[in-house]
Amino acid sequence: MLQIHQFPCLSDNYGFLVHDPATSATAAIDTPDAEEIVRQAELKGWRITDVWNTHWHPDHAGGNAAIKAKTGAVVTGPAEVQRIGTPPDRIVDDGDSITLGSAKARVLNVGGHTLGHIAYVFDADHVAFVGDALFALGCGRLFEGTAQQMWASLQKLAALPNDATLYCAHEYTQSNARFALSVDPENQALRSRSIEIDRLRSAGKPTVPMTLRIEKETNPFLRAPELVPGVADWEAFAEIRKRKDNFKG
Numbered sequence: 123m124l125q126i127h128q129f130p131c132l133s134d135n136y137g138f139l140v141h142d143p144a145t146s147a148t149a150a151i152d153t154p155d156a157e158e159i160v161r162q163a164e165l166k167g168w169r170i171t172d173v174w175n176t177h178w179h180p181d182h183a184g185g186n187a188a189i190k191a192k193t194g195a196v197v198t199g200p201a202e203v204q205r206i207g208t209p210p211d212r213i214v215d216d217g218d219s220i221t222l223g224s225a226k227a228r229v230l231n232v233g234g235h236t237l238g239h240i241a242y243v244f245d246a247d248h249v250a251f252v253g254d255a256l257f258a259l260g261c262g263r264l265f266e267g268t269a270q271q272m273w274a275s276l277q278k279l280a281a282l283p284n285d286a287t288l289y290c291a292h293e294y295t296q297s298n299a300r301f302a303l304s305v306d307p308e309n310q311a312l313r314s315r316s317i318e319i320d321r322l323r324s325a326g327k328p329t330v331p332m333t334l335r336i337e338k339e340t341n342p343f344l345r346a347p348e349l350v351p352g353v354a355d356w357e358a359f360a361e362i363r364k365r366k367d368n369f370k371g
């Protein structure tokens with residue numbers, strides 16, 4: 123059974139340390155803030171053996187070199203990570219299986235936010251690290267990919283078990299909820315979730331991780347075909363993405 127330690131980083135990122143107690147292997151999922159990640163690992167008494175990147179953006183891979191220098195960690199990630207300066211030690215993409223100590227993870231390409239964006243799925247634990255592909259009540263902006271590609275990526279995540287726990291990389295949930303309510307105002311599950319989100323945030327608590335089930339019920343991007351009927355699913359998604367990009371809320 124994996125142990126997962128989550129902590130806030132930078133202004134709205136989360137850092138994650140994944141620890142396999144059987145072997146003591148520990149992975150930092152992305153490297154938003156090298157100093158804070160190393161400090162959190164020390165607090166837990168864990169030695170960082172691995173860095174697993176989801177995509178090349180600096181708030182995800184920018185701390186790779188510093189963590190590697192400090193801990194000797196092996197960096198695993200998509201090829202695009204070389205855009206921040208140093209290529210990963212091990213390049214992975216869709217369909218690859220990798221291990222953290224005795225724990226197995228599957229790599230999914232969930233491109234769209236960036237072309238090479240990947241997610242790490244620990245099937246035995248029903249846990250996935252989804253980076254900036256899917257957020258609580260949101261999804262990543264389409265900086266590099268197309269709406270059609272992003273829709274296909276989201277469908278890969280939607281195919282995980284409903285009780286899967288999803289760890290996304292940013293605390294954007296409260297503003298995502300405002301947009302979600304604007305396009306899906308009659309959704310009772312969304313309305314109660316939004317109240318719960320406000321309660322958590324006023325108590326200074328994270329809204330991450332989330333379960334896939336609640337995302338399927340309330341995330342307007344996953345619900346796009348229901349919210350924009352009469353067009354292809356990916357076109358419905360494109361329409362919701364466009365509305366979010368223009369949303370002033």
Ligand code: ZN
Pocket residue numbers: 177179182235254
């Ligand atoms: Zn990003």
Ligand code: FE
Pocket residue numbers: 179181182254291292
């Ligand atoms: Fe990010």
